[in-house]
Amino acid sequence: MYSKRIDGRGFDELRKMEAKIGVVESADGSAMFKIGDTIAIAAVRGPRDLHPKFMQNPKRGTLRCNYNMMSFSVDERIRPGPSRRSREISLVTENALMPAVNLSDFPNAVVDVFVEIVQADAGTRCAGICAASLALADAGIPMRDMVCAVSVGKVGDKILVDLNKHEEDYEEGCSDMPVAMLPGRDEISLLQLDGKMKKEEIAEALELAKKSCEKILEVQRNALMEKYKNG
Ligand code: UDP
Numbered sequence: 001m002y003s004k005r006i007d008g009r010g011f012d013e014l015r016k017m018e019a020k021i022g023v024v025e026s027a028d029g030s031a032m033f034k035i036g037d038t039i040a041i042a043a044v045r046g047p048r049d050l051h052p053k054f055m056q057n058p059k060r061g062t063l064r065c066n067y068n069m070m071s072f073s074v075d076e077r078i079r080p081g082p083s084r085r086s087r088e089i090s091l092v093t094e095n096a097l098m099p100a101v102n103l104s105d106f107p108n109a110v111v112d113v114f115v116e117i118v119q120a121d122a123g124t125r126c127a128g129i130c131a132a133s134l135a136l137a138d139a140g141i142p143m144r145d146m147v148c149a150v151s152v153g154k155v156g157d158k159i160l161v162d163l164n165k166h167e168e169d170y171e172e173g174c175s176d177m178p179v180a181m182l183p184g185r186d187e188i189s190l191l192q193l194d195g196k197m198k199k200e201e202i203a204e205a206l207e208l209a210k211k212s213c214e215k216i217l218e219v220q221r222n223a224l225m226e227k228y229k230n231g
Contacts, residue, residue: 002156006167007036011160014150014212019130019223021138029139031223033131036164037121042131044139047109061103062110065094067128069117089125090115096129096149096180096190102142111141122165122176123151129180129190134220138227146220147189148213149180152205154197159204161212177202179209183217 005011015036024030027043034040050056067089071078093115103111113135115128126149133147153160154175155167168174175195181188188206197205 002158002170002172005160007164009162011158012208012211014162014215015164017216017219019134019219021134021223021227027135027139029135029137029141031131031134031138033127033134033220035123035127035130035162037119038123038127039117039119040124040127040131041116041118042128042135043114043116044111044132044135044141045114046111046139047103047106047141050108050110053108056108058107059104061106061108063094063098063101063103063113064110065090065097065113065115065132067093067115067117067125069120069124073117073120089128092125092190092192093129093132097132097136097147099185099187099189100133100143100145100147100182101136102144105142111136111139120165122163122168123178125190126150126178126180130216130220134223137224145182145184145187146217147180148183148216148220149178149190150209150212150216151176151178152209152212153177153195154201154205159201159208161208177205177209179206179213181210181213183210183213 018034020032023032024043029044117124129149175197177193180190
């Protein structure tokens with residue numbers, strides 16, 4: 001039984017969110033997305049010529065993502081450099097963003113997205129995707145939709161949203177399901193499941209993810225509006 005969340009939130013309640021555009025001056029586009037104690041910064045470079053040339057696609061530009069957790073982002077220092085986990089998350093981030101970007105006007109070019117997790121309390125791949133989507137919009141990359149992402153899952157006997165690290169480590173069992181959505185197109189671009197859930201539970205969790213993505217979209221939209229309000 002998981003009758004009360006450790007941090008007192010409702011089961012359908014997201015942690016406090018904050019988003020900001022233009023946090024890395026040297027990048028073509030950038031954003032910060034914070035949810036609870038998880039903070040992601042995304043920086044976009046490009047479109048620019050892709051090298052080596054044999055990797056170029058003459059039909060459209062290439063989206064390339066790199067996810068990295070900074071050494072000091074958690075209490076136990078993380079070894080710097082790529083790992084199996086960071087490679088996997090870079091790939092799923094790329095796949096989650098791909099349906100939203102339209103790179104057909106940029107043949108042979110690459111758009112690089114660098115996601116840095118500066119502080120981690122679970123849900124980092126989702127926070128990274130939210131930040132990256134904002135950074136791509138900030139860079140002026142043509143987009144079909146925003147991408148919103150959140151982790152849903154089952155802790156003990158409860159279906160809930162936006163698990164923190166304590167919940168992910170819950171002794172009596174936890175299933176974690178990161179989801180990314182294109183809310184305007186009603187499409188899912190990322191769905192992973194770490195653990196076990198019944199079919200009905202997955203359906204319930206997906207419904208919760210959809211409602212939560214609407215709240216995330218509002219935060220993203222406000223951050224973009226804030227930028228244009230300030231010129
Ligand atoms: N984590 C950690 N050390 C690591 C990797 C992850 O302490 O080397 C923590 C961090 O808080 C992270 C959480 O474990 O957010 C869950 O990691 P997971 O691989 O499930 O991905 P995430 O939920 O962050 O997308």
